[in-house]
Amino acid sequence: MAETTSETPIANNRLEHFPVAFFSAVMGLLGTSLAVEAAGFSTVSHLIAGLAALVFAAQAVLYAAKAVKHPGAVSAEWNHPIKLAFFPAISISLLLWAVVLRGVSPGLATSIWLFGALLQGILTLAIVTSWISHRGFGVGQMSPAWFIPAVGNVVAPIAGVSLGFVDASWYFFSIGVLFWIVLQTLVFNRLVFHDPLPGKLRPTLTIMIAPPAVAFLAWLQLNGGVLDAPGRVLYNLGMFFTALVLLQTPGLFRLPFALSFWALSFPIAAITIASFRYAALSGSPVFAALGWGLLVLLVAIIAGLLWRTALAVLRKEICQPE
Template sequence: MTDTATDHQSHARLANFPITLFAIGMGMMGLTLSLRAAETTFDRTHIVSMAVLALSVAMLAAVALGYLAKVLRYPDKVVGDWRHPVKIAFFPAISISLLLLATALVEVAPRVAAPLWLFATALQGVLALAVISAWIGHRPFQTGMMTPAWFIPAVGNVIVPLAGSHFGYIEISWLFFSGGLMFWVVLLTLVMNRLMFHDPMPGKMVPTLMILVAPPAVAFTAWLRLEGEVGAFGHFLLSVAYVFALLVTTQAAKLRKLPFALSWWALSFPIAALSIASFGYAQAVGSAAHRFIGASLLVLLIAVVALLIFRTALAVRAGKICVPE
């Protein structure tokens, strides 16, 4: 292959650099926080979670630099991502990854975590409002375009209190928490209508069903940070998360028949969120059963993330990433 052809291929890959790659950042930061929760629950030092945090930061930085290069070189392609009915929901994955990073840094680097949280919270607010504004505008969205990925902006809002409550931004945390829950309920109704009464989702979007678990699981952890105790509403949120996890499990057989796609990274963060919520409940009420559930989910999460990294690396090597869809 000539140098000119190689350069053309590199430019084409950059132009097609997918916004969905930020799901990797969410998944890796979720793994970091799940490991941190396990270490806290079982009274272990944070050695493993710190190592995974370093790896997570490196992977997130690589994705961020790749998409930044696309923004600078191919702004028209970024506009195309924004106008895409599915890809638009992944833009808040940028702010979510930064919010999760700030949460992971609260104990180890609070002076870095605080300004990072403020920036990520502002970015989350802007992106969430922009995405929702686009949804309710005059763009031709159809029911068949809706997937559980549309929950991502709502999930981002309920992540804000995880570190915000620690830094004392209680009112801001409640603002985002309330907005996130409100749009979770609205979007849940719309998504379930789409899943029940319309054509099945395209095969590569089936893994996004796992995102159904994330909003109530993250909301439980946020509620625990804000209120300091489980309470009736906390019980409700965690129970709903378990119900959705069981519901998604009934669809697991479909995954074995599907080829790998970046959408498979949608499996990672919801599992992490449910593991963290289970550990949080175990700590709050001293439940050995929930410690076991949290640990089991963490083992599953480690296996899933390891497989996802392996399959993603194979796809990159085969040139199946950053290609036109």
């Protein structure tokens, strides 16, 4: 009996520290599913989507339990200058589910898209309101994680256009591109003129790849799949940031594992899908080769992240107080 009472506070404490940032794992898995599908491996894609469904369900249950038992902890995350940006990972996951399901079950995809888009719209307004409120954020509190709300907006058109929500897709695309440009300027100012990112946040540098890569895919949906000048600009910006981030990779291997490493997954998946789409539209084997190379990198990243996350769970290294 004494053993039970001593274990309960520990489990309760871990639930209190279950991070909203972990929803980025679902983004990464769904992005990988779509990347594998773009490469022509439908069966493998479905298996990865199934894993993503299990992870998403488990995370939703755990975070809902956290909200009920530890509302103060959720409020603390919402008021944290960095953790705040990860809340749209929930709505982005829903929008990605709509992309995965649009060809299989358009009705279900439509329902999920509507809920995800509504949640994304609410979160964007709430987060931007928080940014411009009287609370002051220091430059050192900014990181590429701030791109996540903007990324969510440019994800919306990928399924939204084909599901019939054209005007709403233009709305989300416009907001996403605007805040990507604004935040890109602020993030570069922080990276160039201020102290380096702390270790746990260095993997978030990869997020810089996502806005142009996802915006490229969204733009193709909005303009009817034509590879025009804006599309080429967006894709090439995505490739530039990919090269820039890959140059930082050696330093990441020296860092201790944290759940923030899942930030590596979705951006690489996005640029992989973008490369396959660019190759198909341009007919260039160079971009097809880039796509395959990025897919190999993505699979290696996902395998490594799954292994290290499972190991961290077994060692009880995650969901600990910071």
